[in-house]
Amino acid sequence: MRWAVLDSPIGELSVATDALGVCRVRFGRTDPVADGAPTEPVLRAALDELRGYFAGELTGFTVPLSVRQGSDFERAVWRRMSAIPYGQTETYGAVAAALGDPQAARAVGVACNRNPIPVIVPCHRIVGAGGKLVGFGGGLPRKRHLLELEAGVALRLAWS
Secondary structure, three states: OEEEEEEEOOEEEEEEEOOOOEEEEEEOOOOOOOOOOOOOHHHHHHHHHHHHHHOOOOOOOOOOEOOOOOOHHHHHHHHHHHOOOOOOOEEHHHHHHHOOOOOOHHHHHHHHHOOOOOOOOOHHHEEOHHHOOOOOOOOHHHHHHHHHHHHHHHHHHHOO
């Protein structure tokens, strides 16, 4: 894996790629991080896309992903959360129901917590019943920031 750190509005994000694509995003600095600008094209592209996302200029990621871990259920949750449109949210219960098990809302929460590529795979778009802001591995202030960023951009795009 190759790691790089992005200074973002929600703090440092460590981003890793392997031979297939982006495989990790972590909140904070993860060592080992290479000094200088990354030379690996997918890692550079991931950092550029994240910068565009935080600038409100990018509403969908296109970098290739490499997800090699997770149960079948977790992978299904990650695919489902990737399908939630930019600027929108779904509840844990709605995701569970969409995956065929309306009683699996807590399991959806566990899968969100195990998401290896937060922000790019948008687990922040999953909220509690009634839209309540609950659960996020990066902390609720980061989740709130991401949701507010997307809501503002979506509103601006809708009115332009």
